[in-house]
Amino acid sequence: MHGSLGTLLAERVWSPVTKADFVVVANRLPVDRAPEGQGEGGWRRSPGGLVTALEPVMRSVDGAWVGWPGKADLEVAPFDFDGTRLVPVTLSADDVEQYYEGFSNDTIWPLYHDVIAAPRYRRVWWDSYERVNRRFAEAAARTAATGATVWVQDYQLQLVPKMLREMRPDLTIGYFHHIPFPAYGLYSQLPWRRLVLEGLLGADVIGFQRVADAGNFARAVRRLFHYETRASGIRVPGENGTSHVALAKAFPISIDAEHFADLARRPDIQARAVEIREGLGNPKKVLLGVDRLDYTKGIRHRLKAYGELLGDDRVSVEDVTLVQVASPSRERVQAYIELRDEIELTVTRVNGDHDTLNHTAIRYLHQGLPREEMVALYLAADVMLVTALRDGMNLVAKEYVACRVDNRGTLVLSEFAGAADELGTALRVNPHDIDTLKDTIVRAIEMPPAEQGRRMRAMRKKVLDNDVAKWSSDFLKALAQAKARS
Known part of the structure; x- marks a missing residue:
């Protein structure tokens, strides 16, 4: 790359033929269409975790x-946003239905999340996934300068490398x-299992959230291809006797x-946190x-546990309120439609059984919230x-810890979330129990304040020492080492 990664580069003027030394390839662009009269050139930054x-x-x-601009059949020329060149990839309505809602989110997502919901295997979805992955790869190939570094993101684009x-x-x-990478006993269900592994092995560095995920991937490669593996390196044969080492870690x-x-x-924001508690009737504790x-998020299990605590009189609605924010997701996929109905029915039932005129058991919000409002909620x-039930990482857990500058608050954390590997002083749980x-x-x-403080300080040190800058730096260092070896 030209220049240092740690140094902001001077603003440059892009032309249609300008090539980039560093290219991110992701299912979505980091922007959404802005309401008329708002945003930069009609666009605003997306709130998603990957963008953040x-x-x-x-x-x-x-x-x-x-990336895809987020709307079917929307054709947009490459443009600049906040100092980054954005290269849109057009998806038709059929692409969205088959590649994204179908193969990505009705085959890969449930399969890779331990088959919490049953994956569906449809050849027409796979054909679309292959076609769309090629379209992304071609766009990246056109955009990348000679010798550039390309960083492909996530399960929608496993064939691109x-x-x-x-x-x-x-x-x-x-x-x-x-997201997680499943154990071979589950992964082996996938009819196109060899082709997906071959796609991933095109990368010089394949990063995972947990050591266990990297191990599952390496074991699948050994079972299906018998490639030589040493430490985290997998030797991948190429054409004419060539090979490259793919680092999986x-x-x-x-x-x-x-x-x-x-x-x-x-x-x-601290004042807003006080307002939130007042709006909830100033309960003694806010969950x-x-x-x-x-x-995959275990919302049903959480609501069931809280509802039973109220029913058992172990907590009272006057003293303990649960706020549940559930942002809309994949609203055209049947499993998600059914999940929303089930959760809203549960909330209605618990509130009907336990609400008083002055206190609500569960305050349920089916909407995304601005970051400032989320931080106020974390403080409240x-x-x-x-x-x-299964989560690659779960950044919400880390956001809550980062926001607790008062070293108060308690994190109840599923052992099946990647964050459990790092946040060792959280109260770990098996949500099925x-x-x-x-x-x-x-x-x-x-929990007494002294114990809260001890646990939270340890978690805050971990999160502050291992922030997103360190994550990206570690990955890009591994890529630079791969480049030096080639």
């Missing part, structure tokens, strides 16, 4: 971002897998922790869940409930 994670990286490099290597052998290619993703801490120190509305919450989950919630509610 990569935002500091893209600010510091001579880069471009290849190999396709890119075939089109542009001069590139250094990284791939990061944001864990790079746990994180957040811009200082940014969240700075927001948490703002007087207006909080913040999730995408997804069957005494207990954060992360009860995922409802009785123990209930006991753990009560323990969190009753």
Whole structure:
């Protein structure tokens, strides 16, 4: 790359033929269409976790971002946004239905999340996935300068690394897998299992959230291909007797922790946290869940545990309120439609059984919230409930910890979330074990301030020391080493 990754580069004028030394390839561009009269050139930055994670990286490099603009059949020429070249990839309505809603989110997502919901295997979806991955690879190949570094993101684009290597052998290619990678006994169900592994093995560095995920991947490669593996390196044979080493290892993703801490120190956000508690009737304890509305997040288990605690008279609605934020997700996929109906029915039932005229058991919000409002909620919450049934990382857990500048609050954290590997002083739970989950919630509610402080300080040090800048730096260092070896 030209210049240093750690140095902001001078603003440059892009032309249609300008090539980028660093290219991110992701399913979505980091922007959404803005309401008329708002945003930069009709666009505004997306609120998603990947965008948040990569935002500091893209600010510091001579880069471009290849992705879908988020609307079917929308054709947009490459454009600049906030110092980054954005290269839109057009998807038809059929592409969205088959590649994205179908193969990505009705085949890969449930399969890779331990078959919590049953995956569906349809050949027409696979054909679309292959076609769309090629379209992304071609856009990246056109955008990347000679010898550039390309960083492919996540499960929607698992075939892109190999396709890119075939089109542009001069590139250094990284791939990061944001979701879990399943054990071979589950992965082996996939009819196209060899082709997906071959796609991933096109990368020089393949990053995973957890050591266990990297191990599952390496074991699948050994079972299906018998390739030589040493430490984290997998020797992948190429054409004419050539080969390359693909490094497969864990790079746990994180957040811009200082940014969240700075927001948490703002007087207006602290005042908003007080307002939130007042609006809830000033209960003694506020429990909080913040999730995408997804069957992997364990929202049903959390609501069941809290409802039973109320029913058992172990907590009272006057003293303990649960706030559940469930942002809309994949609203055209049947499993998600059914999940929303089930959760809203549960909330209605619990509230009907336990509400009083002055207190609501569960305050349920089916909407996304601005970051400042989320930080105020984190400050208002005494207990954060992360009860995922399977999660690659779960950045909400890290956001809550980063915001607790007062070293108060308690994190109840599923052992099946990647964050559990790092946040060792959280109260870890198996969300399937409802009785123990209930006991753990009560323990969190009753935890003395001194113990809260001890646990939170240890977690805050971990999150602040291992922030998103370190995540991206570690991954890009591994890519630079791969480039030096080639």
